Amino acid sequence: MTTSPIERAADSFAAELARHRTGRGLTKKQLATLMGFDPSYVSHVEGRRHRPTEDFARRAEAVLEASGAIWQRFREYDELRHARSALPHREPPAPGQWMPPGTGLIVEREQASLRYADEAYHCVIRRELYNAGTEPVTRYLVRVAVDRYPNDPGRSNRHHREHPLTFAELQLRAYREDGGEREPMHWRAKHDRDAFKEIWLLFENADERFPLYPGDRATIEYAYQVGREKWGPWFQRAVRVPTRRLEVWLDLPVEADPQVWGVETSLSAEEGPLRTPLVRRVEGDRAVFEWATDDPPLNARYRMQWRFRGRRVDADPARRPAVARPSDRMRALGVVQRGADLLRQPARQFDLPRDERTAREVVDRLAATLDRLDELHPFSKGVGIAAPQLGLGWSAAVVRPPDRTVEPVVLLNPRVVDAAGDTDEQYEGCLSFFDHRGLVPRPLRIDVEHAQWDGSRVITAFEYAMARLVAHEIDHLEGRLYTERMAPGVPLVPVEEYRETGNPWRY
Structure with a gap:
């Protein structure tokens, strides 16, 4: 019997799912538990008795960390099911191109830097974005969190209640780059708490709107600063959008003799040391620490921590390094x-x-x-x-x-x-x-x-x-x-x- 293209696409999805499941050594029941689905549903999908849904495909991709393979098979099936083709100006992914799961927005590269100078921490985040979805992107959510005493949450909360972080002191600036053009981005507050801010970066300014359309790429950059009285000796990156590469730089004064280390956590692993070491180099009176990773899993967190062993850059005795974790x-x-x-x-x-x-x-x-x-x-x-x-x-x-x-x-x-x-x-x-x-x-x-x-x-x-x-x-x-x-x-x-x-x- 001749099978239709959509049936062949569904078979390809089921085969890809089974291949990654068995490669991880998981039974259908174990995979279903991790995904939050009934075990019979996973069995029916692999047995071709049920067709996959978008939610199922996203969760399977995230749990099995299939580097986009499961998601790509679903996309192929879904496009045939709806009998729709790609938008005219959208380029299909090249063979072997990285295509992760998610909402359709992809961070192809993130560069995050933190510099301590002039009694303040200066943070710059740069993200190269690609819209792999079907809808234009008009805003991007960013988060700013501070923690003065990270090893003493109660004290830190009390401190920030008395000395809340303000938007005025952040001096937030944001830009969109495309084809050499650099346009300022307006922003709008979403959540405003004592030690935590959520901010929408808008793909617009007073002169124009510039949505990120499907198939297009753009780079956004935003920067802010926080005084040392509200920052703790840590810098964390959380992977909330499918990300191809993450790079982190710490720029600290040499005279402070900084000692830097890092830890990582994910949905499938407890906290542990970074899998690759930070690289240190000296540039004049600055000590620069670099670290990078490819294809970090969704919801992973990478946390850099440090203490100063040389001359103090902070005269406040409360800022003496307190590296013990609560569990310690x-x-x-x-x-x-x-x-x-x-x-x-x-x-x-x-x-x-x-x-x-x-x-x-x-x-x-x-x-x-x-x-x-x-x-x-x-x-x-x-x-x-x-x-x-x-x-x-x-x-x-x-x-x-x-x-x-x-x-x-x-x-x-x-x-x-x-x-x-x-x-x-x-x-x-x-x-x-x-x-x-x-x-x-x-x-x-x-x-x-x-x-x-x-x-x-x-x-x-x-x-x-x-x-x-x-x-x-x-x-x-x-x-x-x-x-x-x-x-x-x-x-x-x-x-x-x-x-x-x-x-x-x-x-």
């Missing part, structure tokens, strides 16, 4: 960190009242650790700690409510016996990986059966914030981390980007 400070208190086997094992039940003495000793250690934690972080949402987090394999946890006038709750051998059908999603932190926050769905009310010192059992109902705190700690006692509760594909948020530290959960 938790580890120093004896809190077991993510990856330890004990965090994945169900805790041992107490035999009460026979084990009462042991139970009280464990609870005393938990309570003492909570007291010491107050010196490190403002736990305005409340805080809890489970025995396995201190290396103790017993089923005990202590939870302190957001209201500090209320006594902490002691949980021995707890288990959830009932939960409300109503849920909400809030960001949670965990002492065992305190460098990140995650969006976790939880019931608004849970009923928990737990033991008393004499071995009797009671049932206590917890609501809202306390329900979330107690459920988090019971998960620990069952060998579960909150990441297992998160929706598939939802990334963890680095604590540096989390802006609700110091604020209670909202109900």
Whole structure:
């Protein structure tokens, strides 16, 4: 039987999907979980019983990191399905041309530079754009975030509330370049917060509009500055648009003897060192550090950090390098960190009242650790700690409510016996990986059966914030981390980007 072009295109998509899935060593069920789809749908697409959708193709490309191959097969199928051809002035991609997934807008090259001079940090971002979509682009979203004390979020938030970042001090300038012409771009604020700005760069100015049409390329450049009193020793690039190449430069004074290093995170990997080293060169009285990567995955984050070992360029004692991460400070208190086997094992039940003495000793250690934690972080949402987090394999946890006038709750051998059908999603932190926050769905009310010192059992109902705190700690006692509760594909948020530290959960 002769097959139609659209059937052949669908077959090509299914074959490309299967090739990349098996190449990654994933089953259909595992791929479906990572994509947030029902497993039967992946099976039906590969078996040619279902035709792919655009959303399916985008997610498959992002999860399998197929360098645009899966997305290209879908585009070929989709154009045949709609019986449409490319726009007359749009050049089709050459064989082997990089064609990533996404909205259609591609960053072919980003050059990001940060220079410290004259008591301020000067940032210039340059992006070479290509519109691979079907609609003209008329605006581009950029973000500016500052963090004065990146290793102390509470202090940093308080500082920026008292000394908010302003658009006036940024002195934002933006330009569009095309064919040697350099046109200023107007901009419009989208979000204006104390330490965070989102800005639309508009493809227009007082004289004209210049949209980026499908098939066209243009370079945009924007620059801003922030005084040293509002900047911390870090510079981060986040990949939010499909990007072909990312280049970063740091330009720091030689006399400060800067030591620079970097870390990276992605949806599929926890924080780790950059896969390639920074290259240092000296140009007169400046130390320039360069780093680059090709085809960075979507949602990856690359963070450069530094400290000055020579003459201080900042007289403020508070600016002394504080390189310890939040997880390092938790580890120093004896809190077991993510990856330890004990965090994945169900805790041992107490035999009460026979084990009462042991139970009280464990609870005393938990309570003492909570007291010491107050010196490190403002736990305005409340805080809890489970025995396995201190290396103790017993089923005990202590939870302190957001209201500090209320006594902490002691949980021995707890288990959830009932939960409300109503849920909400809030960001949670965990002492065992305190460098990140995650969006976790939880019931608004849970009923928990737990033991008393004499071995009797009671049932206590917890609501809202306390329900979330107690459920988090019971998960620990069952060998579960909150990441297992998160929706598939939802990334963890680095604590540096989390802006609700110091604020209670909202109900």
